[in-house]
Structures are given as C-alpha cells and as structure tokens.
Amino acid sequence: MRTPITLTPIGYVKNSRSGMKDDFWGNVISEITISDNLLEECLDGIEDYSHLEIIFYLNQTDTGNKIYKASHPRENPEWAKVGVFARRNKDRPNHLGLTIVKLISRKGRTITVQGLDADNGTPVLDIKPVSKEYLPREEVKQPDWQTELMKDYWK
Amino acid sequence: MRTPITLTPIGYVKNSRSGMKDDFWGNVISEITISDNLLEECLDGIEDYSHLEIIFYLNQTDTGNKIYKASHPRENPEWAKVGVFARRNKDRPNHLGLTIVKLISRKGRTITVQGLDADNGTPVLDIKPVSKEYLPREEVKQPDWQTELMKDYWK
Numbered sequence A, B: 001m002r003t004p005i006t007l008t009p010i011g012y013v014k015n016s017r018s019g020m021k022d023d024f025w026g027n028v029i030s031e032i033t034i035s036d037n038l039l040e041e042c043l044d045g046i047e048d049y050s051h052l053e054i055i056f057y058l059n060q061t062d063t064g065n066k067i068y069k070a071s072h073p074r075e076n077p078e079w080a081k082v083g084v085f086a087r088r089n090k091d092r093p094n095h096l097g098l099t100i101v102k103l104i105s106r107k108g109r110t111i112t113v114q115g116l117d118a119d120n121g122t123p124v125l126d127i128k129p130v131s132k133e134y135l136p137r138e139e140v141k142q143p144d145w146q147t148e149l150m151k152d153y154w155k
Helices: A144-149 B144-149
Strands: A005-007 A011-014 A029-034 A051-057 A096-107 A110-114 A123-129 B005-007 B011-014 B029-034 B051-057 B096-107 B110-114 B123-129
Touching (some): A051 B096, A123 B096, B051 B110
Antiparallel strands (some): A011 A029, A051 A096, B029 B110, B051 B096
16 A cells, blocks of 8 residues: 655755754745756746745655654653654654745746755755645644744744 | 655545545545554644645656646636646646645544545645744735636635
8 A cells, every 4th residue: 555656856955054953044045946857937937926835855864764753842841742743843754844935036947935944955846836725714723832943943 | 966755655535535626625524544654643732733734645647757848727728828836736746735724633543634635545745734934924926817726626
C-alpha cells in the first residue's frame, strides 16, 4: 500500500540564510529560478497574485528512521508535549516545508519573494498562487504556545 | 543538482469522492488514519487547532513527461492562458495538492476533516496545523478569473 513517491525539485532557494535558525524571517528576500526542464511560461500570470505558497524540502533535517515521539515545542518544558502533526516543526515525516510568501517580482524564469523561511540551497517542490477562497473560511483557533512561539518569527 | 526526493505516504484519504470532479467540495467529510509505522501520539495536541493544512499526492494525474505549457484555466477560452505555477490546477510538476481543511475530530490514529478536495484513496504526505501567523500578513490580491473559477468550489 505505502508505495514510495519520487519528486524532483523544480528549483532551489537562493538567499542569505543558513543554519536553519528559528526566528527573524520576515524581511528575508529569496529568489527561486525554475529548472531548465520547465518552460519559462510556467510562471506566466503569476504577477497577478500578491502571495504564493511555496512547498519545499527540508533537506538539512535528519532523514533517519525516526519515530517522532511527542515533544515540547522548541524544547521548552513550559509548553506541553505535542505530536509532530500538531506543530510546524522542521523535523517531520517527509520533511516538507510550506510557507505563504509575498511575491515581490517575476523576471523570466525567476521569482523574488519575501518571508520564505528556508535556507539557501533548499529544494523547491511546488509554487501555488494564494487564492482567497483557499484561506480558512471560519475563525482560526490555535493553542497559546503557538502564538507565543511565533512572537519573533517574522521580525 | 536535481537529485530526486523519495517520500512515503503517512496515510490515505477516506471519503465518498471519486473522478476528480471540479466543484462542490465544501461539505465533503474525509478521514485520514495515520500509518502503522507512526506513533498515535503524532496527532497529540492537534485538537487545539481549528484548521489543518493537508499536503497530498495527486496520484490520478498523468505522471508522464509533460512540459506544462501555459493554458486556459478549466479550458475556458475567455480566461487568458496562465502558467502552471499561476494556478492551483491538479495537473502540475510533482503532483502536490495542498488544502486548508476544518478539523472536525480526532480519535486515536484518525482525524476527520471537512473540505478536503481530494478523492478517496489519495496518499497524504503531511499534516500541519494552521497557525494565524502563517496566513498572509498583507491584503491578498488575485486575478478576477480565479475568483470566478472558485464560485462553486466550496458549495
């Protein structure tokens, strides 16, 4: 049943970040140039959107046989242990990262975006435009620790 | 450089949908049971969130060597041709689907969600909780065709 799935990067993140640091991503500017095997026109019309969703591969996290026990977010014992699917931690099954970014510009095969929380060299797997209709249609609720954890994230 | 990446489903979508239809997803109820190789506690704490992001694999789309030319959304000639990264079309490089759903309940290894636009049997690659801080921090703009296309999507 659990057939493996093989994906190929469509491009790579180019920015000034390294070391997978926790915070201060809000002003980070990144470029993504789509791979040579894709047509430049794959990006046509993207300028009509203000925001994009970037799915990327966290290639620096441990890919060993982990069992993903519930744990304290950011190893903070004041926050209760939560499971890997109740947090957006980098270290997770399939190592997928996912972030909404602001589109700054598109030039040929390259987009420039703001607020992508991925290090330089990170493989990109997909780019989707943010459509208002795909955002939550009801009030969003989350635990207090999540709000606290994000305090400096976009600074 | 473009090293292939291998992922393994963490579960599969169980619902009443088939045939990859375009619209009427809003009331669809789906179950996702996480795989036996993952601990049940991977879902601990997920009940504290109202919404989740589901990344899934569109296994019914053509996986051949496509070049993804710009095309009319829904083959509607009244809408201008756009590139694959300027639309959320199912047929795309890496075949990744991505949708915010409403969490209805969690029971052991199973979550029940509303509004997942994926057919029965679709492999799930990741579950992330929706955090308000990850939603767009500025006004979202999109082309008119996108708004029109989504008219009946969540009905």
